[in-house]
Amino acid sequence: MPMGEGSHRTMEKRIAVIGSGNVATHLATAVEGVVQICSPNLANAAALAEKVGCDATNSPSDLADADIYIVAVKDDAIATVLESVPTRCHKALWMHTSGSVGKSVFDGLGYDRYGVFYPLQTFSKSVDLDMSRVPFFIEGSDKRTTDEIRQLALSVSTTVYIADSHLRQQMHVAAVFACNFSNYMYTLADDVLQRNNLPFSVMKPLLEETLRKACSNGPERSQTGPAVRGDREIIASHEAMLDGEQLDIYGTVSNAILKRYNK
Amino acid sequence: MPMGEGSHRTMEKRIAVIGSGNVATHLATAVEGVVQICSPNLANAAALAEKVGCDATNSPSDLADADIYIVAVKDDAIATVLESVPTRCHKALWMHTSGSVGKSVFDGLGYDRYGVFYPLQTFSKSVDLDMSRVPFFIEGSDKRTTDEIRQLALSVSTTVYIADSHLRQQMHVAAVFACNFSNYMYTLADDVLQRNNLPFSVMKPLLEETLRKACSNGPERSQTGPAVRGDREIIASHEAMLDGEQLDIYGTVSNAILKRYNK
Incomplete structure (x- = not known):
């Protein structure tokens, strides 16, 4: 294996996806490095995990230690999910995928680095989409975080905008x-x-x-x-x-x- | 030449298209047997005729003797066009291409067989379309005429409806x-x-x-x-x-x- 590839491998991020609905399904299959799907519905979590080739859990306390957590659940469930996360996972990079919820939903819950990873598309589980054409609107809690979310978005799509809550x-x-x-x-x-x-x-x-x-x-x-x-x-x-x-x-x-x- | 082809040849209808706009352009290139384009703007008529490989004229009195005449002009110009046609052409099959104008526009002008040949689509000269997918809504002055217009539509498109003015x-x-x-x-x-x-x-x-x-x-x-x-x-x-x-x-x-x- 050439040096370049080897060093790229060691840089690969471990990603956990929370959710198993339409958005979670499309994102989990589009990003590299997904190690776990966590969803209250274990059957759904397992089905998606099998598709992706990773672990599944229905318990937040069993969340894998990941570098990046993507919360792809309904708008009104985001806060509840974030409150149930074990403290040991708080140092990672967290992001939700909603266009309507501000990044302020993370405030006061003990997260260091967080943001928004919003794909502008309507998703159905059963319909394949060319994700490279889906525009992502992203935002981070600080510049380094925004850059990291941007890298993740660019690994999926050719069109990535940085957008604050007002623009979204x-x-x-x-x-x-x-x-x-x-x-x-x-x-x-x-x-x-x-x-x-x-x-x-x-x-x-x-x-x-x-x-x-x-x-x-x-x-x-x-x-x-x-x-x-x-x-x-x-x-x-x-x-x-x-x-x-x-x-x-x-x-x-x-x-x-x-x-x-x-x- | 095999017998089949030869006899098909002799059945081929001679078609004249009146108009050189967006609808005329798409229809003239989609139907078989166009022998002439007639349009007040001779340059436009000639350009379309060259594309189709037929004659061009800007004068109704020079209309070719055809079996079928397709009038693809703006709604409010249809009646004027029909009034300017030489009597020698009245025995042919005439049709206009408008969704909003009734077949009654032919009434009292001396036409025997006439109808409507309406493609439900928005056309631009410069954009190629798959005409086989465009639905046609057609209507004739009598059953034989409706059948003949239907045959013409089916030679272009897979979707042909018979539609009276009310349905259109x-x-x-x-x-x-x-x-x-x-x-x-x-x-x-x-x-x-x-x-x-x-x-x-x-x-x-x-x-x-x-x-x-x-x-x-x-x-x-x-x-x-x-x-x-x-x-x-x-x-x-x-x-x-x-x-x-x-x-x-x-x-x-x-x-x-x-x-x-x-x-």
Whole structure:
């Protein structure tokens, strides 16, 4: 073995992942050096550990001695997890993976070095993703810690941003508009399609192309449809076909587009 | 030449395409047997004709004698085009490509056989598309005509629906929600991202996965975010960061999602 590889080996960090859900699954398989999965549900922990090739436990007191601990649990469980960690593990580097929870969740619990390791993506256990394209937003309790979290993120992804809680919160709002609300627009479309016995998949090529255009030219310049053209006749004929919530949203969004593009 | 091919040749339809824009460009290159492009802009007509390998003209009186004429021009230009066609061409099969214009636009102009040949997609001249995946919504003036338009559509795409004006209109509303409004949600996200010096492309992997999930599980079951969870605290914290149009839309859409999922 060449010298370079050998010395790289000795530098490898031992990582423990706490959690066995969607985010934990994708991170545990994406980072190098995972030695243990810890999750209250032992069957889930064992299943993920087998996939990764490491140990499993359901007890925080059995946490392995690791260099890095990644807490990938639901937002409202992070504080509880951190309170249950044995003191012997407090000197390691700790990070949670939430976009909404500040790094202040570690305050006053006896941790020296901690931070946030947040992948901007929606994960499903059963769906493989190209993690190298997933942007990570990271933050550390001090510069050295931030650098170390950044190294870990760069070992997984090509896109890593340093982001404090304020920036992550802004990004979360942006993601609600772009991801949650656009999905809701798909649902409103699906309501109309279902009424006409058409499958939602009929829209797929159109929606893929819409997203491609928005990403290549920017969404503002990619806007199409009756409202951006100022075509009030088509808007009125559509509104005549709708009622209730569909009509409310059609009117609110159309007016916003009309106002933005027809000044 | 084997007999089969020879007899197929003699059945091949001669097609003239009227228009040289985005839709005309994609259709003219996708269908077999195009002999002429006719467009008021001769340079555009010639450029497309060269691509297709056929003749070009800018004068309706020079229209080739074809079996099929495809009118792929802007909605409000269709009637004018149809009025300018020489009577000798009226016996052929005519179709326009608009989702919003009824087949009644042909009424009283002396056409025998006509219909609609509408591809549900957003086209850009410069972007190649897999036309076999684009759904076509077609309609003819009588059964034989509908069958003939259906054959033409099936020579291009695997997905062809027969759709009268009412169904096309319903589908148009659905497309406004799914395509135009989701793009506007992307724009609102981009506003937030730009204020924080982040590129819209940071959202791309998330949005691709959102669309993939919506298409595979249906959008209603794929909904994520604070509103579907009933997390009014996060919603309030987001609303505190927004104002004007962003706040209006955030509130309207969040309330609609809250109402739908938290009954």
